[in-house]
Amino acid sequence: MARxxxxxxxxxxxxxxxDDLPFLHRIFGDAxxxxxYPRVKSFDETARWFxxxxxxxxxxxxxxxxxxxxRQNGALLGDCGITLQETSRGLEPEIGYHLWRDHWxxxxxxEAAAACRDHATHSLGLARIVSIVRLDNIPSQRVAERVHRRxxxxxxxxxxxxxxxxxxLYITENID
Numbered sequence: 001m002a003r004x005x006x007x008x009x010x011x012x013x014x015x016x017x018x019d020d021l022p023f024l025h026r027i028f029g030d031a032x033x034x035x036x037y038p039r040v041k042s043f044d045e046t047a048r049w050f051x052x053x054x055x056x057x058x059x060x061x062x063x064x065x066x067x068x069x070x071r072q073n074g075a076l077l078g079d080c081g082i083t084l085q086e087t088s089r090g091l092e093p094e095i096g097y098h099l100w101r102d103h104w105x106x107x108x109x110x111e112a113a114a115a116c117r118d119h120a121t122h123s124l125g126l127a128r129i130v131s132i133v134r135l136d137n138i139p140s141q142r143v144a145e146r147v148h149r150r151x152x153x154x155x156x157x158x159x160x161x162x163x164x165x166x167x168x169l170y171i172t173e174n175i176d
Contacts, residue, residue, distance in 0.1 A: 005066050006115045013066040013080060013112060016054040020067050021047055023076050027098050036137040053083045053096075063124065065096065068112050077103045080112035082120055085132055087169055088154040093120060095131045097143065104139070113147045121174040131170040132156075144170035 006013040016024070025046040027033045034040045041049065050065065057064030065081035078099030085094040095116045097109045113131070120129040131144040135153075145151070148170035155164040 002067065006119055007071065008111045008115050010071055011077075011108060011112055011115070012069045012071050012074075013115060014069060015058060016050055016065060016067045016079065020076060021050060023100075024050065024067075024079060024098075027078055027100050030101070033098065033101055036134045036140065050079075054079075054081070057083055063093070063120075066116075068097075068099065068108065077108055080109065080116060082116055082124075082129065085130075086156055087130060087132065088152075088156075093126050093129045095120070095129060095147065097140075109140075109143045110146045113143055117147050117172055121172065126174065128171065128173045130172075133168045133170065135166055135168060141168060144168070148172045 002014045002017045004012050004014045021043075025041070025043045028041040028046040028049065029043070031040055054064040054066075061084065063082040065079045065083060068077045068080050069075060070077060078097065080095070080097040082093050082095055084091045085096075087094075095113050097113050099109055117129055120126040131148060133140045133144050150171050152169045152171065153166055154169050155166050157164060
């Protein structure tokens with residue numbers, strides 16, 4: 001049984017299990033869901049992604065990508081969680097989210113990401129948490145704008161030619 005990490009009004013975020021990988025690959029193998037990534041992932045690439053950003057991260061950091069499920073019926077909707085990602089300040093905790101397209105536009109990403117933000121700042125005691133969003137990813141920008149307090153631009157590796165690409169860095173700092 002996967003451990004529940006967070007609950008919201010409509011969602012439960014729980015640890016991902018290997019049994020979740022076929023559904024999650026549906027997202028990562030879908031061209032529309034991955035339109036803001038360099039390319040879709042094979043099943044093996046998806047499995048490696050979650051090995052690194054979920055299973056290994058749980059063990060190393062106590063957080064990672066979590067399964068986003070419907071609280072009423074337990075249906076898997078996608079993933080959302082906290083991982084360490086490279087920013088202009090080095091490695092920082094970042095909130096990322098991926099939902100199957102049938103669940104877009106229902107407020108699930110904002111609800112899950114806000115729960116992760118609050119968990120990061122209150123329960124984990126992190127002073128700063130970010131979301132990295134491509135400049136052309138308007139749907140993800142709308143989510144991040146509702147979750148974070150401010151936005152900057154920064155460049156990191158990630159352009160198709162191997163050079164630097166510009167991203168928005170949405171930031172919440174816990175200033176207590």
